[in-house]
Amino acid sequence: xxxxxxxxxxxxAAAAPRRPSTWRRLARNPSVMxxxxxxxxxxxxxxxxxxxxxxxxxxxxxxxxxKTPGTEITMRADDGTRVLRTAWMGTDSLGRDVYSRVIYxxxxxxxxxxxxxxxxxxxxxxxxxLAGYLRWLDAVAMRFMDGMMAIPGILxxxxxxxxxxxxxxxxxxxxxxxxxxxxxxxxxxxxLTIREEPYVEAAVALGTPMPLVLVRHVMPNTVAPLxxxxxxxxxSAILVEALLSFLGIGIPPEIPTWGNxxxxxxxxxxxxxxxxxxxxxxxxxxxxxINVIGDGLRDTLDPRMSKRI
Amino acid sequence: xxxxxxxxxxxxxxxxxxxxxFVFLMLRLTxxxxxxxxxxxxxxxxxxxEIRSKLGLDQPLLSQFAIWxxxxxxxxxxxxxxxxxxxxxxxxxxxEPTLALAIATILLxxxxxxxxxxxxxxxxxxWIDRGVMALSVFGFSVPVFVIGYLxxxxxxxxxxxxxxxxxxxxxxxxxxxxxxxxxxxxxxxVIYIALIARITRASMLEVMNEDYIRTARAKGLGxxxxxxxHGLRTAAIPIVTVIGIGIALLIGxxxxxxxxxGIPGIGRLTVDAVLARDYPTIQAVVLLFSFVxxxxxxxxxxxxxxxxxxxxx
Numbered sequence: 001x002x003x004x005x006x007x008x009x010x011x012x013a014a015a016a017p018r019r020p021s022t023w024r025r026l027a028r029n030p031s032v033m034x035x036x037x038x039x040x041x042x043x044x045x046x047x048x049x050x051x052x053x054x055x056x057x058x059x060x061x062x063x064x065x066x067k068t069p070g071t072e073i074t075m076r077a078d079d080g081t082r083v084l085r086t087a088w089m090g091t092d093s094l095g096r097d098v099y100s101r102v103i104y105x106x107x108x109x110x111x112x113x114x115x116x117x118x119x120x121x122x123x124x125x126x127x128x129x130l131a132g133y134l135r136w137l138d139a140v141a142m143r144f145m146d147g148m149m150a151i152p153g154i155l156x157x158x159x160x161x162x163x164x165x166x167x168x169x170x171x172x173x174x175x176x177x178x179x180x181x182x183x184x185x186x187x188x189x190x191x192l193t194i195r196e197e198p199y200v201e202a203a204v205a206l207g208t209p210m211p212l213v214l215v216r217h218v219m220p221n222t223v224a225p226l227x228x229x230x231x232x233x234x235x236s237a238i239l240v241e242a243l244l245s246f247l248g249i250g251i252p253p254e255i256p257t258w259g260n261x262x263x264x265x266x267x268x269x270x271x272x273x274x275x276x277x278x279x280x281x282x283x284x285x286x287x288x289x290i291n292v293i294g295d296g297l298r299d300t301l302d303p304r305m306s307k308r309i
Numbered sequence: 310x311x312x313x314x315x316x317x318x319x320x321x322x323x324x325x326x327x328x329x330x331f332v333f334l335m336l337r338l339t340x341x342x343x344x345x346x347x348x349x350x351x352x353x354x355x356x357x358x359e360i361r362s363k364l365g366l367d368q369p370l371l372s373q374f375a376i377w378x379x380x381x382x383x384x385x386x387x388x389x390x391x392x393x394x395x396x397x398x399x400x401x402x403x404x405e406p407t408l409a410l411a412i413a414t415i416l417l418x419x420x421x422x423x424x425x426x427x428x429x430x431x432x433x434x435x436w437i438d439r440g441v442m443a444l445s446v447f448g449f450s451v452p453v454f455v456i457g458y459l460x461x462x463x464x465x466x467x468x469x470x471x472x473x474x475x476x477x478x479x480x481x482x483x484x485x486x487x488x489x490x491x492x493x494x495x496x497x498x499v500i501y502i503a504l505i506a507r508i509t510r511a512s513m514l515e516v517m518n519e520d521y522i523r524t525a526r527a528k529g530l531g532x533x534x535x536x537x538x539h540g541l542r543t544a545a546i547p548i549v550t551v552i553g554i555g556i557a558l559l560i561g562x563x564x565x566x567x568x569x570x571g572i573p574g575i576g577r578l579t580v581d582a583v584l585a586r587d588y589p590t591i592q593a594v595v596l597l598f599s600f601v602x603x604x605x606x607x608x609x610x611x612x613x614x615x616x617x618x619x620x621x622x
Binding site: 143144146147148150151152153154155156158159160161162163164235239242243246247248249262269270273276280283284287288291292295 | 328329331453459473558561565592598602
């Protein structure tokens, strides 16, 4: 027996030549592959940081302060014996091992970036769905978002951090908040077209409660553009966190993040540039990888959007 | 046309008002006592109470907003607790370095990015095009302060061509002034160049497919004339728009660049104010930068009417 979905499949097949799957198309793009590999390496580094020949990232060693990269350092092991160790990224002005700090910093920097992305995307998605669907909310919410968007992002994050005080959680929130209006705008504009679709009308006609219509019928269609947007938000969140920490107003200095390591190296930069160089390379590579993946995803998942820039 | 300008001006007012509401609520909705936050960590309870009544924080929320916005409209942002001056004086003092840096950056970026974008579009899919696109992804990814320190290291420390840090007012002579502005402006330009070059390329690519470009070629016009007079002129609108939107990036970059180069501008003031928990100053800077951002974009919108004869409102 021919079912309705068979007919639909047949129509689809006739209408469009079979496109290779999203993954295939992504995998064919060399720069996306390169970005993916870099990002995977960074994730692996973050996961197995203790196994990569690191020592405690906050371990202070007054004898070996400000060593240039490659210096051999004798350090006292836990059992009291002396061990020779090569600090191949040097040490900072408190004698902490820059290599260990950069490796452990990968954890914090990635985690903050991902957490901030999750916060801004979930809040933005919720507000965007409601604003796009409920007309009475739309005008108010969007004017408020316009106001938020008129405040330059980094400045807003700085202002929020100054109010909430520096801490891991407050920095995550402060980095996430300026991104919210961009998510809201995207989701709202998608919802405005989706809600006119016949299947939404059908769901409403069947008496489906509004939250269920939004979650089950509207939300799934916002996912693809939202993933693209989330990638760019993640890249920008990692940058803004590093920037706040670098300025000394972000994550508390005792937690190793790339921005904090660089902040520590500012004073003696002229003599010991390695404190800024190595975390700078890690930070730039990570953000570059995420941006490249984002560009690739945009071209693959959402060809309409790729025309905009 | 006049009606359009009036309408556009009126439409700006709600946005500015929303910015003000947002900044106002930011402090009020923060958990804890706003007066205590403003007073800072070292204030005693009497000082906190004084601030509370001075700022009208003991009044209901709506009248608080009325008092607060009336002050802002008069240009009264209160007194800085850290610098012991009115915030308005503080900002006026710090205005010159920031303006100089911003203007130098915008000029440099436009002069570099627009030709890059045009060439990339003209030689579409060539190595120049790929190079420009790669450069723009780099520009978005490498943080401003890493670029800053890299430039300082190469050009100021290793090569010794330019001073490492600092700022000289323009009144002290143009030479020392511009000498200290080159590296900061280059640093801040990178992300802006990335943005403008990318949009120029995209916009030019679209225009170069138009029929009238083919007609111009058929007439035997030179390539330069075709590119600039027929191509770039039409492609200009998205480019100018993105220059305006990019001001937001620029403002964020100013804060960082001024800190890296030790320039005593408003960006540096922002960081100092946060470190000192000087809320009146932070609030004023956020309002000021946002208003500048909105007004620059308003000016650009209005400029379209004169730039593009096709636009009729």
